[in-house]
Amino acid sequence: MTTVLAVANQKGGVAKTTTVASLGAALSALGRRVLVVDLDPQGCLTFSLGHNPDRLERSVHEVLLGEAEAKDVLLDTEEGMSLLPATIDLAGAEAMLLMKPGREYALKRALATLEGAFDVIVVDCPPSLGVLTLNGLTAAHSVLVPLQCETLAHRGVGQLLRTVREVKQITNPDLDLLGALPTLYDSRTTHSRDVLADVSDRYDLPVLSPPIPRTVRFAEASASGATVLAGRRNKGAEAYRELARNLVGYWSGESELEVLDQLIT
Numbered sequence: 001m002t003t004v005l006a007v008a009n010q011k012g013g014v015a016k017t018t019t020v021a022s023l024g025a026a027l028s029a030l031g032r033r034v035l036v037v038d039l040d041p042q043g044c045l046t047f048s049l050g051h052n053p054d055r056l057e058r059s060v061h062e063v064l065l066g067e068a069e070a071k072d073v074l075l076d077t078e079e080g081m082s083l084l085p086a087t088i089d090l091a092g093a094e095a096m097l098l099m100k101p102g103r104e105y106a107l108k109r110a111l112a113t114l115e116g117a118f119d120v121i122v123v124d125c126p127p128s129l130g131v132l133t134l135n136g137l138t139a140a141h142s143v144l145v146p147l148q149c150e151t152l153a154h155r156g157v158g159q160l161l162r163t164v165r166e167v168k169q170i171t172n173p174d175l176d177l178l179g180a181l182p183t184l185y186d187s188r189t190t191h192s193r194d195v196l197a198d199v200s201d202r203y204d205l206p207v208l209s210p211p212i213p214r215t216v217r218f219a220e221a222s223a224s225g226a227t228v229l230a231g232r233r234n235k236g237a238e239a240y241r242e243l244a245r246n247l248v249g250y251w252s253g254e255s256e257l258e259v260l261d262q263l264i265t
């Protein structure tokens, strides 16, 4: 069976795209067959995995509108994952989808045609709670919320959790909210920890382990068309490898999801 994971937060710059690419590469390194899906019209995931969105003839846009088969649009990446890319055309998909019945199910239908081809599909949602994110959440079995550990990180979390609840009520009753993933984490200060404890208290949201440390390697990697896992050993890559092991253990039923409960005290 294929597990579909949506990575969502309507706030930009919280490391959604970085998480999809790095976690995808880490799952791939564990021997999983991985597809990553770019649902953001900006195409940052597509770009960061070595493909220029401006030069692509077809993308997830045509797939969502039923004009192309997902399998015909997939691209290879250097680290073994497959990519369902985005182009700026996707900005128009929102309006086009709105006129269609069952518009929240377009991605779910498209991914169903790939059943059996992948073990894990990771979906990079755009920074909004529009119809594209609803498609990501409707297609997913689980959802992960990257959260930048800074003051006011919690703004918008309530709204996102309301959307997740609505999706569960209406289009996807089995959606599993895994929790928040702390990103851009600075372990040298207590500030990051205070922010996490606050969010976790306020929303009764599990905080997943491990936190992803802030390191310049991420910026270097996305400019090079590969993820942080491709370069020299570094703590960012190690954190995503550990997260991948945590999720694989959980999905296989072998272990509980590891959470940072010591923060909540």
Ligand code: ADP
Pocket: 011, 012, 013, 014, 015, 016, 017, 018, 019, 044, 127, 183, 184, 185, 212, 213, 214, 215, 216, 217, 218, 219, 222, 236
């Ligand atoms: P989003 O998709 O949520 O908008 P991105 O993944 O594009 O966020 O990340 C925003 C910026 O933060 C990018 O420039 C990325 O390289 C950088 N970044 C992401 N994670 C880290 C990290 N752990 N340490 C340092 N920089 C990071």
Ligand code: MG
Pocket: 016, 017, 018, 040, 044, 124
């Ligand atoms: Mg992004």
